[in-house]
Amino acid sequence: MSLPENKILELKEIARQLRVEVLKMLTLAGSGHTGGSLSIIEILVTLYFFKLRYDPKNPTWPDRDRFVLSKGHGAPALYAILARLGYFNEAELKKLRKINEMLQGHPYNISTPGIEISTGSLGQGLSAANGMALAAKLDKAKWRVYVLMGDGETQEGQIWEAAMTAAHYHLDNLCGIIDANKLQIDGSVCEIMNVEPMKEKWEAFGWQVLEADGHNLHSLSTAFDQCEKIKGKPCMIIAHTVKGKGVSFMEGKVGYHGVAPTEEELEKALLELR
Amino acid sequence: MVKKLGTRDVYGEVLVRLGQQNPNIVVLDADLSCSTRTCKFAEAFPERFFNMGIAEQDMISTAAGLAAAGKIAFVSTFAVFATGRAWDQIRQSLCYSQQNVKIVASHSGITVGEDSATHQANEDISLMRNLPNMSIIVPADGIETEKALEYLVKYDNRPVYLRLSRYKFPVIFDSQYVFRKGKAIVLEEGTEATVIAIGLMVSRALEAQQMLKEQGISVRVINMSTIKPIDREAIISAAQETGAVVTAEEHSIIGGLGSAVAEVLSEQCPVPLKRIGIKDCFGISGDADELLNYYGLNAQSIVQSVKEIIDKKKKV
Ligand SMILES: Cc1ncc(C[n+]2csc(CCOP(=O)(O)OP(=O)(O)O)c2C)c(N)n1
């Protein structure tokens, strides 16, 4: 039951609007992570508009699926989608990173509905997701856990501790996603500290590995469907993406990792996203 | 003969009982379950016990995830690894995220003994004390360990660090003892100085109090088992009423009980203070009792410090 064509068109439009929202938020905030927010839009759209079961009116509904943004710096994209779904007022987006407001620079579960656990220090989200998946198994519950990591993030040793844990405990209710945008802060992942061959590494750690075009809703939804059918082991989706996706002068540019667009850049970007 | 109990032994047994009473309790360990005594829980409730292998960072964040999904997670390993290896995970996944995870660490302090400095945690309290939302409890004996564990399951749903030992402690309390987080206990009343102690050093402080009493010197003895949040009132009234304070801990004098007491005194009621503890150095191998004497963690050095501090008080 992957995505029908008319639904794909609708979701593409939502993705476009979310990119606009993210760029506006970041420009208003004057700081934040642009590239890594734009690369995860389709992943989040597929999850929140196709795969996850949740209730924005009841964010702690016990049977909800859990989503953990392990690469916490992608927060603007997550905030935009949560606001759109009604977890909180869309007006909050304009106050991102401002003093005494809800939306912190990185996801904070205590202040923000829809955030399962605080992230920002990289490498911890997969372990936390494993813990949630273990709890679901103990409770014989049906809900599933999704966790999104950066490709650079997988350089953290804890990721590989958690990789072993998920396989060891047969966490087939867990789906990992790697935003394989090929970049980190100081340069390209392969130059800074090569994580390839990723597929073989995760397979060697006992995972089923799927690859997807991380900007193609059909490819992503098919992968998520496939992932759900895997039994006895965790599944990792390597989603091939472009950092800064959607804005030509940001795409594949290391320089847009941790800087917000200026007013002029925003104007230029919005023209492209019409 | 004084009765002695290992705080970790008590933990192992109480955990099984708590596990029977509360099906929500889960336990994680990092390949030290025999030493930390969580093996007893593992035996009783294999499906609720997770051995995480030698991976402390993963263990802490996994516990956070279990807690986020409604479980009460106990996490155990040696104190040095629990606090040092996984500090950032404790900070973000537990404290900032406010998860119901109870870190119960064994093998704290110099009494780890022969295993040497790599395994002797003299800095763990310091590492935990600077974390918002973290509570720190150091039981003075097996009974207090039991009561604290029961209290924490019943009344507390924030991160906590419970510091246990390999070394067996003399039993101080009886089974009627009531533990309350954040409440210091005055074990002996006295007028000329106060000894504030934690853990093993509480029994040593009581010994010292007897020795001093025989010499005609009256000291108050306080068990400050909750280091955070610390009982400020107990410290201030001790300072006001006895005019001098000695702290005693099996931990570095930097960042632990001595520092916590110094912070309260210097801001609210400055009086002469002396801190007994490990003096900013790494430990060495040796028999636990010999090491305690070597580092001055005994009744004699408390007696001497009390005399010094009373002299100092008189000169001020
Ligand atoms: C433990 C930790 N170390 C360093 C950082 C700083 N940091 C933030 S983002 C980032 C690069 C992340 O690269 P990647 O995971 O590939 O993310 P993306 O490309 O999707 O932005 C770094 C080093 C951090 N947040 N956490």
Ligand SMILES: [Mg+2]
């Ligand atoms: Mg990247």
